[in-house]
Amino acid sequence: MMLFANTGLRTTCDRFLCGHTPLTQRDQLKQLALSPLLDMPIDRYGQGPAIQLLEQETAEILGKEAAVFVHKGVVAQQMALRTWAERTRRYTVALHPKSHIDADERNAYERLHPLIGLRVGSEHSMFTLQELKALHEPPGSITIELPLRNAGFTLLPWDELYAISTWAREQHIPLHFDGARLWECGPYYGRSYAEIASLADSVYVSFYKGLGGLAGCVLAGPKDFIEETQAWQTRLGGNIFTVFPYVLSAYEGLQHHLPKMASYVARAREIAAALSRIEGVQLVPDPPHINSFQLYLPAPAKALQKGIEHLAETEHIWLFGTLHETQFPSLTMVEVVVGEATEQWTTSEVVEALQKLLQLARDA
Amino acid sequence: MMLFANTGLRTTCDRFLCGHTPLTQRDQLKQLALSPLLDMPIDRYGQGPAIQLLEQETAEILGKEAAVFVHKGVVAQQMALRTWAERTRRYTVALHPKSHIDADERNAYERLHPLIGLRVGSEHSMFTLQELKALHEPPGSITIELPLRNAGFTLLPWDELYAISTWAREQHIPLHFDGARLWECGPYYGRSYAEIASLADSVYVSFYKGLGGLAGCVLAGPKDFIEETQAWQTRLGGNIFTVFPYVLSAYEGLQHHLPKMASYVARAREIAAALSRIEGVQLVPDPPHINSFQLYLPAPAKALQKGIEHLAETEHIWLFGTLHETQFPSLTMVEVVVGEATEQWTTSEVVEALQKLLQLARDA
Numbered sequence: 001m002m003l004f005a006n007t008g009l010r011t012t013c014d015r016f017l018c019g020h021t022p023l024t025q026r027d028q029l030k031q032l033a034l035s036p037l038l039d040m041p042i043d044r045y046g047q048g049p050a051i052q053l054l055e056q057e058t059a060e061i062l063g064k065e066a067a068v069f070v071h072k073g074v075v076a077q078q079m080a081l082r083t084w085a086e087r088t089r090r091y092t093v094a095l096h097p098k099s100h101i102d103a104d105e106r107n108a109y110e111r112l113h114p115l116i117g118l119r120v121g122s123e124h125s126m127f128t129l130q131e132l133k134a135l136h137e138p139p140g141s142i143t144i145e146l147p148l149r150n151a152g153f154t155l156l157p158w159d160e161l162y163a164i165s166t167w168a169r170e171q172h173i174p175l176h177f178d179g180a181r182l183w184e185c186g187p188y189y190g191r192s193y194a195e196i197a198s199l200a201d202s203v204y205v206s207f208y209k210g211l212g213g214l215a216g217c218v219l220a221g222p223k224d225f226i227e228e229t230q231a232w233q234t235r236l237g238g239n240i241f242t243v244f245p246y247v248l249s250a251y252e253g254l255q256h257h258l259p260k261m262a263s264y265v266a267r268a269r270e271i272a273a274a275l276s277r278i279e280g281v282q283l284v285p286d287p288p289h290i291n292s293f294q295l296y297l298p299a300p301a302k303a304l305q306k307g308i309e310h311l312a313e314t315e316h317i318w319l320f321g322t323l324h325e326t327q328f329p330s331l332t333m334v335e336v337v338v339g340e341a342t343e344q345w346t347t348s349e350v351v352e353a354l355q356k357l358l359q360l361a362r363d364a
Numbered sequence: 365m366m367l368f369a370n371t372g373l374r375t376t377c378d379r380f381l382c383g384h385t386p387l388t389q390r391d392q393l394k395q396l397a398l399s400p401l402l403d404m405p406i407d408r409y410g411q412g413p414a415i416q417l418l419e420q421e422t423a424e425i426l427g428k429e430a431a432v433f434v435h436k437g438v439v440a441q442q443m444a445l446r447t448w449a450e451r452t453r454r455y456t457v458a459l460h461p462k463s464h465i466d467a468d469e470r471n472a473y474e475r476l477h478p479l480i481g482l483r484v485g486s487e488h489s490m491f492t493l494q495e496l497k498a499l500h501e502p503p504g505s506i507t508i509e510l511p512l513r514n515a516g517f518t519l520l521p522w523d524e525l526y527a528i529s530t531w532a533r534e535q536h537i538p539l540h541f542d543g544a545r546l547w548e549c550g551p552y553y554g555r556s557y558a559e560i561a562s563l564a565d566s567v568y569v570s571f572y573k574g575l576g577g578l579a580g581c582v583l584a585g586p587k588d589f590i591e592e593t594q595a596w597q598t599r600l601g602g603n604i605f606t607v608f609p610y611v612l613s614a615y616e617g618l619q620h621h622l623p624k625m626a627s628y629v630a631r632a633r634e635i636a637a638a639l640s641r642i643e644g645v646q647l648v649p650d651p652p653h654i655n656s657f658q659l660y661l662p663a664p665a666k667a668l669q670k671g672i673e674h675l676a677e678t679e680h681i682w683l684f685g686t687l688h689e690t691q692f693p694s695l696t697m698v699e700v701v702v703g704e705a706t707e708q709w710t711t712s713e714v715v716e717a718l719q720k721l722l723q724l725a726r727d728a
Contacts, residue, residue: 025405049370074603214605237438237600
């Protein structure tokens with residue numbers, strides 16, 4: 001079970017531990033009004049100079065021929081998986097059982113398409129080439145979530161990723177990257193985004209999350225493939241009258257947050273090291289692979305929720321989003337996502353806040 | 365075939381005959397910043413006070429228990445039709461072959477769902493109860509587009525609509541209204557939106573088109589039904605991180621354009637009557653049912669396109685959007701949509717502009 005944070009109290013806070021500082025509607029509009037793309041004509045049903053610039057720039061960063069803006073990753077990935085299936089005429093998709101596509105989209109890929117998931121990999125880590133081969137059936141496509149969020153934002157080592165990519169090409173099996181957090185992966189691999197994306201045939205990258213945009217993403221890949229996905233984009237309601245606020249904010253995210261990603265990742269490792277020294281606290285993975293990690297706290301979720309709300313009321317700080325209950329009643333998982341908001345904290349302030357929270361939970 | 369207008373030239377114009385005057389990105393943001401909902405917290409994945417207010421207000425206008433904001437009508441209607449099909453366990457949908465769902469969405473309802481279209485009605489008019497009965501099979505649901513855009517924005521007479529609704533209820537067949545232009549229908553029926561919508565079990569209404577919003581719509585109906593559609597909304601990528609610019613602009617549309625709808629319709633009839641007197645020009649329907657109608661011009665599409673561009677260059681006026689070729693090479697159809705932009709024209713200016721255009725096309 002998951003407990004959700006009190007959004008009413010949250011909006012009264014002035015410091016946030018996770019992600020980027022949330023902007024109000026008013027401040028979002030002010031920021032959009034500063035966009036260098038502001039005086040370009042408005043897009044209409046996916047056509048326009050600003051959306052085209054965003055698509056081209058993202059395609060270039062990823063080293064892909066073409067990219068198309070999509071309002072939601074759920075749609076971008078269905079566009080990719082369905083198009084690959086129509087090309088290979090094989091409707092099986094090898095994916096991890098904890099991947100977003102299989103775990104968090106109400107099985108859209110199976111309920112809206114004739115796609116069939118082939119689950120590969122154990123619960124707490126990404127699948128390996130060996131596990132893929134052990135399927136003993138060639139899937140229509142393979143999808144890899146980089147990083148696998150539900151396993152602690154973990155990444156496959158480069159060599160393993162490279163081996164899967166090489167094997168998939170030999171077998172003529174298209175490889176798709178779910179790159180909802182691909183921007184966050186650069187520092188771990190120490191390679192350019194183009195080099196990382198070159199291992200896959202298609203890749204989806206998000207503009208909110210790490211890049212702090214309003215929403216939206218692109219799907220990138222070969223030009224003819226991207227063109228083929230458009231029919232599915234239309235069917236899936238992705239051909240929107242205008243998406244200009246998303247486009248402006250995505251462009252801002254590329255300019256502002258992308259160059260800071262390495263510092264977010266470094267900071268996450270620093271904070272993680274300090275938190276791991278608190279009695280009873282565990283981290284997954286330790287050290288973190290990207291700017292985010294799972295934090296296991298020795299307290300029940302309900303007690304932690306009360307503590308988080310108390311700190312919001314008394315100190316106007318907001319620590320975590322969702323509280324995930326685990327198999328142990330007195331152990332709760334939260335995700336720590338280091339972004340711009342975390343710059344407002346010294347590491348010892350983070351440690352202190354967590355110790356206070358644990359004390360509040362013990363006293364509850 | 366359709367010819368599309370030169371968008372580059374279009375943006376240099378200062379008067380537009382069709383629809384509302386297009387706003388630039390800059391002006392759109394300025395307008396959003398004036399919203400009375402601006403200081404409400406931002407929505408997150410469909411939750412928040414502004415989106416809730418919009419949903420409640422729209423549900424009230426339509427006299428329905430509940431409404432949910434959706435970014436795109438294509439998705440809202442799939443949510444409705446799939447949910448009705450799951451409830452009735454019958455996957456056939458009675459619809460008009462020229463309806464948006466069947467003609468303009470790349471058959472999404474059939475390609476993404478196990479739905480099967482039962483086409484009813486002749487080419488140039490909405491279907492009647494008699495034609496529905498003549499199917500001799502009970503469909504899982506019935507959908508009626510109000511008005512049927514591709515047949516000249518035409519409406520069924522109230523008595524016929526009422527008869528279909530009554531029969532559908534007797535047969536326990538859910539009736540869905542595609543109300544992309546439902547706001548435009550009030551004056552024709554001379555009834556409240558709630559009374560019109562009461563004939564259907566579910567109804568989709570759009571916030572752009574007549575209401576001039578950025579995009580988006582709501583699906584309205586019984587509370588338990590709307591709740592059931594949410595799973596499909598998630599699968600269809602309708603659960604977006606934030607949609608606040610759409611929400612603010614939709615609310616503005618309800619306050620600003622909805623009260624003016626009757627005057628747009630009256631103006632359309634006035635302009636239509638004047639245009640119908642021009643030699644060789646024909647209107648469908650005549651008189652118009654709503655604020656929009658089809659105008660058949662005695663000239664080839666390419667000649668008209670050149671003429672439209674010439675008037676844009678020399679007089680900075682923009683007349684029509686898409687030029688539709690017909691079965692006669694020298695007859696072209698354009699849609700006239702009367703909105704706020706049309707208020708900048710006297711009726712004799714409209715007539716004069718059309719006469720100039722026809723002369724330019726003759727000289728081409």
